[in-house]
Amino acid sequence: MTAHTLLRSVRVTKTHKLSVAVLAAAGATAALTVPAATGDAHAATSAAPAAVKPVSANGQPAGANTKAADAPKAGDAKDAADTKTLADSVKVTAVAGQGHTAKEAASRAADRKPVESKPHYANNLDGWIKESLDIMKKKGIPGSYEGLHRNIMRESSGNPNVVNDWDINAKNGIPSKGLLQVIQPTFDRYHVEGTANDLTDPVANITAAANYAADRYGSMDNVNSAY
Numbered sequence: 001m002t003a004h005t006l007l008r009s010v011r012v013t014k015t016h017k018l019s020v021a022v023l024a025a026a027g028a029t030a031a032l033t034v035p036a037a038t039g040d041a042h043a044a045t046s047a048a049p050a051a052v053k054p055v056s057a058n059g060q061p062a063g064a065n066t067k068a069a070d071a072p073k074a075g076d077a078k079d080a081a082d083t084k085t086l087a088d089s090v091k092v093t094a095v096a097g098q099g100h101t102a103k104e105a106a107s108r109a110a111d112r113k114p115v116e117s118k119p120h121y122a123n124n125l126d127g128w129i130k131e132s133l134d135i136m137k138k139k140g141i142p143g144s145y146e147g148l149h150r151n152i153m154r155e156s157s158g159n160p161n162v163v164n165d166w167d168i169n170a171k172n173g174i175p176s177k178g179l180l181q182v183i184q185p186t187f188d189r190y191h192v193e194g195t196a197n198d199l200t201d202p203v204a205n206i207t208a209a210a211n212y213a214a215d216r217y218g219s220m221d222n223v224n225s226a227y
Contacts, residue, residue, distance in 0.1 A: 119131075119134070125149075125152070125158045125179075125202075128160075128179070128202040128203055128206060129145055129148050129149055129152070129206065130145070131203050132148065132202075132203050132206040132207050132210065133145060133148070135192060135194065135195065135203070135207050136192075136207060136210055136211075139192055139193075139207075139211075141192070141207065141210050141211050141214050142210075142214050142218070142219040142220075142221070143210045143213075143214070143219055143220045143221060144219075144220075144221050146221070147219065147220045147221030147222075147223070148206060148210065148220055150224075151180060151209075151220055151223055151224075151227075152179045152180055152206070154225075155179065155180050155181040156178065156179050156180070156181060158179065159179070160178055160179050160200055160201075160202045160205065161178075161200060162177070162178065162179075162181070163175050163176075163177050164176040164177070164181055169183050177199050177200050177205075178199060178200050178201075178202070178205035178209075179202055179205050179206055179209075180205055180206060180209035180210075182199060182205055182208055182209050182212070184199055186208070186209075186212055187199045187204075187205070187208045189212075190208045190209075190211040190212040190215070191204065191208050191211075192204070192207040192208060192211055195207055195208075213227060
């Protein structure tokens, strides 16, 4: 190898080394530049305002999507059907309640039957005779106000506590007592149910005597003397 060749070789080598150094530096610069550029691109993308798309009243994009959103859904139909069913149920319940209330009102009205007031009888001879006549009518015992009053006045003068202590009955120990002078055995036999079980009770005495007279004479109206 000549000296000239060696020098040339050395120069080439230095040139190559320089080129390698330049390429290495350039590569480093490129490596640093690419990420920066990439980051700048992202930043630019983020900073750039997004395109504004038109939207419908319900917040969905306008156009074909808006039509799809505004269209009735199966769930909406089911909700409407459920609401109608609930409303119908409320109506039926209300009607049933009204019917039930009307039925209860009718039942209460039926339970509140008019109470029959008992007639008021005076606590005197007139009242006793009238009360006796009402009882006799219910029991089918004949007699009139005149027939009862006439015989009462003859037998006791209208005194319910009169006791006969002189006739044959008195001598036998069973004196006649009361308005129509009835003895105890006769009273026991002809006592009218519903009256007092007391020989001297005015109404009980009259009705028992009228019952006895009906059996013996057909009616107290037919009695005009001791009987």
